[in-house]
Each structure stands twice: as structure tokens, then as C-alpha cells.
Amino acid sequence: MNTLPIMQVMPELKTILAASSSAVLIAEPGAGKTTMTPLALLDEPWMKGRTMLMLEPRRLAARAAAVYMASCLGEQAGQTVGYRMRMDSKTGPETRIIVVTEGVLTRMLQDDPSLGDTGLVIFDEFHERSLNADLGLALSLETQAVLREDLKLLVMSATLNGEKVSALLGGAPVVRCPGRVFPVETVYAPPAAATPLEKAAGTAVRRALAEQPGDILLFLPGEREIRRVESELRSGTLPGNVALRPLYGRLPQAEQDSAVAPAVEGRRKVVLATSIAETSLTIEGVRTVIDSGLRRTQRFSPRTGMPRLETLPISKASAEQRRGRAGRTAPGVCYRLWSREAHDRLPESDAPEILEADLAGLALELALWGARDPARLAWLDAPPPAPYAQATALLRRLGALDAAGAVTPHGRRMAALGAHPRAAHMLLRAAGLGAAPLACRLAALLQERDPLRGPASGGCDLTLRVEALLRYEASAGRDTGGGDPAALRAAARASHALEAQLRSAAPLSAADGAADTSLCGLLLSFAYPDRIGQRRGAGAFLLSGGRGAAMGENQHLAREPYIVAVSVDDKGTQSRIMLAAAVEEKDLLEHHADLMTELAEVYWDDDSKSVKARRKAMLGELTLKESGHERPSPEEAARVLMGVVSGEGLSQLPWDKGTLQLRERLAFMHRIDPAWPDVSDDGLTGSMEEWLLPFLHGCRSLREVQRLPLREALESMLDWERKRRLDQDAPTHIAVPSGSRIAVDYSNPAAPVLAVKLQEMFGQRETPRIGNGRVPVLLHLLSPARRPVQVTADLASFWSNAYFEVKKDLKGRYPKHYWPEDPLQAIPTRRTRPVK
Structure with a gap:
């Protein structure tokens, strides 16, 4: 313990914390910061017998850190060192170091903003910048500033901009510690173009088994890829002494522990892990890391107000963290499944979760804290305004916030459940309908892996998943109905935990049951009031939030008048519905009256080409009921008609x-x-x-x-x-010498035309002018047959020059007509010859 590098800087850190309220510890991988720092600071005078809280971003790492620290003291977890996380806790009356996951700290702060019996809060692996870590630090800073000057804060990380965090902490001192990492060789091994990930990963695993000693840690983006790679490896040839061990967050604890534990002597282990194994965790025996270079993350789309899961390249910082896993206990090798050129194009670090995540939970916590404006708190990165505004709008729709943004009693009950605001609202509404167990199963299925996949899944209907889960529970796990047993087991466990939480927050009747699955759509509509869909035909639906979404026409839900789209892939102009349930119109009208608005609409009816009026019962952008009413007022009708003409x-x-x-x-x-x-x-x-x-x-x-x-x-x-x-200035007619009044043609406003027989203009020297004398008309001088023989805006020039040529031509064609030698002295006429 004393040989770990972190012990070299511990005297400096102790001195700083004795004199300051905050510090930043940058310790490289292998330094021992996670497990040794809390133990070393426990008996400092300023602790005065108080407890210490240490935040870990992942449950597996939190539990492992607590167990290891307890073993260093010769104890079991739950004595001096314990842990607390959602649905799992090991603490006792003597516990002084509590390792918690980040949401737990938020609950503790909300319950007791002063953290009265806490002397130190440690934020471990803060570089991961989870949403809850940022929130926990913001609330802790306000507690420190307003209520507890003696509360000390320590931010720890292996890769972090220490100066930026130091500034947030009011200029806190930064302590740096080298790590104890063995040399790791990096091998760039990009697969051939278009090679599926499972094939590329399988090839790399077999290569590493042949070339390197010890165990292998393979990083993959998610559980789905882990299952595919596991299948790929099992279908091929593996040495008989190799065991495959998946490792991801939803895996049962026993299987997680098996993946982390050392391999049995004489055997080798291949751990197929998500980013859960990237930090805070030493997997014994690992000498080789294979990195797919991918991660899966949930990103929020302000455009649609919907989150979506995306598979993205990792950052350089994450690549180094993963690489370092190969050198924790001995020299190692890291195979990267991309090229050196591709590595140079990776981002330096991952974006903080607060900039990309759904902020509904954060907004509810801030309202509960009394901070309606996030700018009131200190943030390393403040919540983006647009997603935050969408989050508060959702909370108002769920009844968690009032119009002024203050938390309501219902919102307090939602926060107490610790679930996402959507799920919490559904659970509380379901309790009032005697359907809490059914709501718990729905919420569990939404947070766990889909148990029904492939051709036998029944499409996107979530009700089928609930029925499969109920059969599984009724048969004590024997009837899986073709579903994934592990996923059904996880959903059942999560459902029972949610039900226990709900019973502690809301009175439930013994008659409450989960058998009536016809209520699935209604219950989901409480959680997703913005995703109630109305059929538009061909599998397309208009969602109550105004967005369009669609499913395959062959799905039986495609024929339902109304659905609730609970899982939507926000790609392209029209989102793809991945999970949904049917809901009855009568249930929407009865149970969503608080969200309904009545709209009196005056509109243009294209069939009758007239203005009509109707009343519509609206749920968001959906029209649930429509009926005619009295004739539109003259003012309303006039405006509609004006719009039609426009x-x-x-x-x-x-x-x-x-x-x-x-x-x-x-x-x-x-x-x-x-x-x-x-x-x-x-x-x-x-x-x-x-x-x-x-x-x-x-x-x-x-x-x-x-x-x-x-x-x-x-x-x-x-x-x-x-x-x-x-x-x-713009007369309709102009009088000409013959006495006729000739209409002026204004069809070309730049050159109005006066079309008049040439003989009627005899005696007129100048061109007539309009526009208060500013504009000469364009004369179309006509033959007796009213065909133009000359176009001119200069009559005087015409008489002087062109008239005599025109006269010769016209006299030959119209000999009976009057063609004088001097047109300016001639008598104008509209007849063949002038009257004498």
C-alpha cells in the first residue's frame, strides 16, 4: 500500500486540505488514487470523525473500490468502508467511507443540503464528465459556499484539465502524481474495408491469443456487439483453456465479478467489455487490450426533443485510458482496430454528457434545489439553453413544474422515486389507477435490454414484451417464450425493485395487478405525452409533439388509430418507431383532460370553396375530436378569404x-x-x-x-x-383632332399607348403627353383598316420625314381616302374624306 505512487504526494495533499476547502488531484493510471486516497485522509484532524463520500461514475467500479478498501483494513464491505447505489447498499453504523454512484449524492444533497455529517466529498474519475457528476459538484459547491464552509471537496482524475477545474473551485491547488504503468506496445491493426465488427474483433482476439501471454480485454461499443463477438468466437476455433467473459453494466453482479476476477490457474480469459472497464477498474491478469475504437452514447436532439443512441469513435483520451489497461500489472500490448492516420483524426476528448444528454432529470433536480435558472450555480460547462428549455417544457407537461418553473408536490414525489421523470410520472399515475405493477414492468423493460429480438419479436409492440415478462415470472423463469432469458431476468429484477420503491412513496392496493396489459398504451402515454401518435396511413403517424414517425406497414400496430411511440430513432426527416403500444382514443380523452385544449377554428373548405368553422379537441398537435359550430363571424370569414386570395x-x-x-x-x-x-x-x-x-x-x-x-x-x-x-395625369381617354376620344392603353406602364387612325391626327403637331406633361404616349398610327403603319413617340418628326413614304403606300391601297400633301394643314377626319 505504501509503495503506490499516490503515497508520495499524500503529505502535500493532506497539507493542502488542512488549509484549503478544495483541491484537485491529477494522478496517472496505476497511481492508486481511487483506493488509497480515501483511506489516507480518513483520520485527518479536520475529518473529526465525520464520514467521507466518494463518487464513482460506474456501479461496478464503486462496488469494487469499496470491497478492495475494506479488504485493505481486513474488513468486509459495510463496516468502515461501504457503498450505496440504486437498489444496492452495504453500509452500517460504523461506516465512515461511503462509495456512491453519482445519483445517490444528488439524493443525499436534496435530503440534507448541508451534508451535516460529511467532512469530505471526493469526485473520482471526474474526466468522464457524467451529467450527475457535474450536477453533484455544482450542488456541493453551493452547499460549501452557503451552508458549510468547512466542507472539503476533492476532484480526482487521471486525464483532466486541472487548471479549468481549479478555477471552478475558486483557485484550488492542483496536485500531480505519476502513475505506475508498465510499458505498453501499440499495434495499429485496421481490418479490411467493410469487414463486420464481429469478424474484425474475432480475428484480433485469435491473433492476440497466438502472439501474447496472459488475459485479453476487448473493448466494444455495447452489449449487442459483445453478444455478436461472443457468438463469432464460439463458432470458430478457440484454445480449450480460453474462457469468454462479457462485462457490461446490466450484467448480473455475479457475472460481472467473474469477469473481473483472476482467471483460474492454467486458463486464459477474454473479457468482452464496454467502456465500463475503461477506468477505476483493474482486471487481474490482463496483458493485452484490443480496442474497437467505438463507444455507444445517448445524445439528445434539440430538433425533435428526443434522445437517440449513437455509436461514435472514441476520443484520444479514451484510447489512452483503454490502452493503459494493458499495463496495470505487467508490460502489455494494445491492438487498435484502426489506422495511425485515423487515430490522428480522433477528437482530443469526449464531449461532457451535460452538452449532449436529455436534461429532464437535471431540470427536475435543479427545481427541487430551488434553482430555476441553472446560471445560479457554478458549472464547468453550463446546460445548453435549448435542450434545457425543452426539458422544463416536458416537466411542465408532466405536472412536475408549475407555470413559473417551481417544483410541484407531484414533482417532489417524482424526484423521490429516483427514476427518469417520464417513468416516475407514469408510476405515480399508475398507482392511482391500480396498475402500478404493470407500470413497473413497463419501466423495467424500457431501461433493460429488449428481451424479444429478431423475426420472432412480434415487431415493435411493447405489449408483447410485457406479456413475455409476465409469463416468465409466472413460470418462475421456465417459460421464456423464445425471449432472451438474461434480459427477462434483468427486467424482472428491475421491476420488483421499482415496485418496492413505489410502495415506499405511494400507497398501493393489494388488488393492484399487472395482468391487464390492455392498459399498457395508456400508462405509456403518461410517460410520453409528447409521443402519442395518430395514424396518417401507410405506417406513418403524427406525434403529439408535432414530429412525424413511422413503422413498417407490415407491423400490426401500423393499423392502430393511436399509439404511443416510446422508442424512436431520430434519423432523417421522419423518425423510425422502434417500440410502441396501442392506446384507445377514449382513454386519451378521459385521462389526458388536463393536457387537452379546445380550438375553435375557422378554415377554408376546398371542396365547397367556402369558409367554415369547427371546434377541435387537441392533444398537442393531434386532433382527437372535431365538430361543427355556428357560422363564422364576418370578420373571421373575411380574414380566411383574404388568406385564400393571398x-x-x-x-x-x-x-x-x-x-x-x-x-x-x-x-x-x-x-x-x-x-x-x-x-x-x-x-x-x-x-x-x-x-x-x-x-x-x-x-x-x-x-x-x-x-x-x-x-x-x-x-x-x-x-x-x-x-x-x-x-x-392618367386619363382614360385622350381627345384627338378629329374629335374622337381614344382610350389610352396602360398595359405597359413604362409606355402607355394611344392607337389612333393616322387621318384623325392631321393638324396635330406634337405628341400628346400625360403624367402632368412628363410622359409622351406611344402613338400607334393606324391605317383605315386599323392596322399599325407607324409607331412613334415623336409625331412632329413623323410628319416631317416618314409621313410621305407612308402616304404613298396608303394612297395606293386606299385611293378613296383623304391623303393630303400637308398633314399639318389638313382637316382631321374619322371618315373616308373630311366633311367640308
């Missing part, structure tokens, strides 16, 4: 010839003076509220819109002065 275009309006000419004249005036109304499509559409809406009052259909006085509507945009100027 969306479908101005062609829906009754544009007669005179109204079109008015619009064209207004467009001309806007062109020469932008202060005039803009009557382009965009201009009119953007100003409908001013000129069109008042005239739609009383209309309810497009047929009635076709009878609108549209000309009046356009003229309503003009005051009296502008109406006068419009008639003056």
Missing part, C-alpha cells in the same frame, strides 16, 4: 375591363411617383388588409368574392386629391 393569387378576384384599366393607370402613376400605391402582384398582396379586407366583410365563399366591387376596393387606396390627379 395564397392562390389575385386571379381569384373579379377583374373586369374597367378594373384592370384602373390598376394599369395606378401602376403608371406609381412608376412616375413611387409615393403612389404599388399595385403589382406583390404590392397588392402585401397590402390586402388595407384595401381588400374591408370589402370581404360579409363574404363566405369564392362565389361571393366574384361579386365584390373590386374597382371601389382599388379606389379606396386613394384620397380625394389623388383621385383628381389620377383623372388628370
